[in-house]
Amino acid sequence: MRSCLLLLLLSVSTFSLSASTTNTSGLIFSKEQKAMLTTQLSDIHGNDIVLKHKPGHVSIIHFWATWCVPCRQELPLLTSLANKLKPHGLRVVMVAADSHQSVREYTATHTLPRPVLIDQYGAAIRDYDVRGLPSSYVINRSGIISYIAEGQIDWNNKHVTELLEKMLSQE
Numbered sequence: 001m002r003s004c005l006l007l008l009l010l011s012v013s014t015f016s017l018s019a020s021t022t023n024t025s026g027l028i029f030s031k032e033q034k035a036m037l038t039t040q041l042s043d044i045h046g047n048d049i050v051l052k053h054k055p056g057h058v059s060i061i062h063f064w065a066t067w068c069v070p071c072r073q074e075l076p077l078l079t080s081l082a083n084k085l086k087p088h089g090l091r092v093v094m095v096a097a098d099s100h101q102s103v104r105e106y107t108a109t110h111t112l113p114r115p116v117l118i119d120q121y122g123a124a125i126r127d128y129d130v131r132g133l134p135s136s137y138v139i140n141r142s143g144i145i146s147y148i149a150e151g152q153i154d155w156n157n158k159h160v161t162e163l164l165e166k167m168l169s170q171e
Contacts, residue, residue: 025160026153027138030146036061036139039124041095041117044104049117051093051124053143058167059091061137063119063130065098066106070152071134075112077155081164082113088168089141095119097133140167 036059038052053059062078064071082092092113096103100118107116119125128137131150138147146167153160 025157025163026149026151027147027160027163028149030148032145034145036137036143036145037124037127039127041119041124042100044100044107044116044118046100049115051095051117053139054091055143056141057089057091058141058164059093059139061093061095061124061128061139063095063097063125063128063133063135065096065133066102067098068133074134074152074155075110079111079113081155081161084161085164085168086113088165090164090168093117095124097122097125097130138164138167141170 036053038050041049041051043049051061060078060082064075066072078092082090086092094112094114094116095118096116097119099120103116103118117124124130128135134149134152136149136153137145138149140146147163155161
């Protein structure tokens with residue numbers, strides 16, 4: 001029993017440490033180059049929404065939760081980036097691993113990029129093989145997952161911004 005409890009505590013603390021580390025750039029090139037997945041979710045009002053590629057746009061699919069401290073720390077930076085690059089074709093989709101009520105309460109007092117989708121039962125998390133929160137998937141204009149960020153990153157980092165601007169400038 002003690003060894004199981006110790007293993008659980010080590011797993012939780014290791015996840016917490018890795019999820020709260022801010023990387024210099026944080027985006028890792030996706031060697032697999034898979035197409036963006038299509039998943040049925042709902043928005044904060046309970047409306048069914050299909051999460052899918054929007055042709056011609058660079059998208060960030062960002063997985064987060066209201067209870068996740070690194071997620072909450074990262075959200076203002078992601079919101080700032082979304083506001084800056086939205087006119088150039090950047091689309092940020094927020095996917096919350098949380099209940100509708102928790103997300104509605106959070107979004108009532110915090111500004112986030114829209115749409116905000118709910119993945120209360122983990123369908124998209126399983127589809128994207130999300131290993132921890134926050135996690136982000138950068139989708140190029142062709143609908144291919146080009147970069148992945150596992151853990152908190154600085155979305156206003158010069159390297160991240162330049163990479164996204166380069167992707168947005170490509171046809």
